[in-house]
Amino acid sequence: MSSVLYDAQGPRAKRRNVLYTALFVVAFAAVVWWVYQALDDKGQLAWSLWKPFFSGTEAYSTYIWPGLENTLKAAALAMVIALPLGAVLGISRLSDHVWVRVPAAIVVEFFRAIPVLVLMIFGLAIFAQYTDVSSDDRPFYAVVTGLVLYNASVLAEIVRAGILALPKGQSEAAMAIGLRKGQVMRLILLPQSVTAMLPAIVSQLVVIVKDTALGGAVLTFPELLASANTMAGYYGNIIASLTVVAAIYIVINFSLTSFASWLESRLRRRKKSTGVVLGFQDVADIAGTAATGDGVGAGAGPAGLV
């Protein structure tokens, strides 16, 4: 294994590496041993606490599966609503008319500056005060509302960045052959930017799935984390339950992330398109703020050190 950051290893470097590896193993083993001791002291490694997950399906059919279903339902619904909303907002921000551009910008920047939990709490109160949604359904509505408001504004930025990242020649050529502004957007820019945005949209789905857990912890929405909590109360195994639930989240999100980066590399390699792709890091940057959002999509192509 070599890298531009260090030389090919000679005998001394190899010995040093063995030393570092040994030190690291010792430190890591010490941490593992300490965790094991701590868990064992409190009897958290008893088989009876972990048994529900390895034998029988009761834990899955009663708690985990219904919770997971709610998580995925909320995430999917939020994505489906936020996507068109985000597209409209993103395109509005690129409008030539000030009275369209500025309000869209204000809406997007406002909802990106506010934590999604605050939006969910707000949604819950709004539904309680102004609608007759039953109190059982309210947390679900509130979670989806919060997720939609926040993610529509993030997706708006993704759409905007995707369109801005396309080469200028595309819209110039389209205008040269006499297309109107709407046609340029609808026929030329949007179709190309959608492919460029696909990896970013999948990455955003990971964020949505993770944020549904907020609804469970604060709004009593019975999603995966909340049902894990109930399950832990029933079996008396909070550490085991949370570990299993964390593993489920990891599997879901890791597959989504891997899919996104596979898409990204595939689209980058493709010769047919303009080669513009918005990747994982771009989404992380967009999720932050307005002021530093430029340069998104510009870093296309792995040319650096690592």
Place this chain on the structure above:
Amino acid sequence: MFDFLDKYDVLGAFWTTVQLTLLSAVGSLVWGTLLAAMRVGPVPLMRGFATAYVNIVRNIPLTVIILFSSLGLNQTLSIHLGAHDFPTINFRLAVLGLIVYTATFVCEAIRAGINTVPVGQAEAARAIGLSFSQVLFLVVLPQAFRAAVGPLTNVLIALTKNTTVAAAIGVAEAAFLMKQMIENEAELLAISAVIALGFVCLTLPTGLILGWVGKKVAVKR
């Protein structure tokens, strides 16, 4: 309309939010830089550890991590992090959870920064006989950090918003106060406006100022 504010310590709650943000920011910057150094370093085991850590922790919801630190670490394993009263314990647990989670994003931001450093810089550094740690800490990272100010600012802003998750374990920060006020007062819109304004005041200037700093310090290439 805003009379109810007298009864609540809104500034105090936002001060807690700021404290959570700053402490976690420092902690995750240190831990994230270490992770990034391990990820690009010559020791395969450390590289593997850092990669696995980032990929695992990044994919767990922050809420799960924070709940685990409270229900698992504190209530089941009786780890108190040196504090004796509940508010302090929960505050420290929340900071711990935020550091563990945010460090993965810091690591990725710094790696993106390292990627902007031209290959010639590292090659020249090696050519004059610098060791890996000298190449990394004297030549590459100083340039990488200047390029990473932008991405790191975004991580900081995301962190500011993420501190609200601490409400899940009862840390009395802004979102927790908002929930309390909504339960006790009728002025829903006014309450929401105050809290939203508070967060806008925290995140927008951070973005503008650090965005300007980032442009100022970035290496012109």
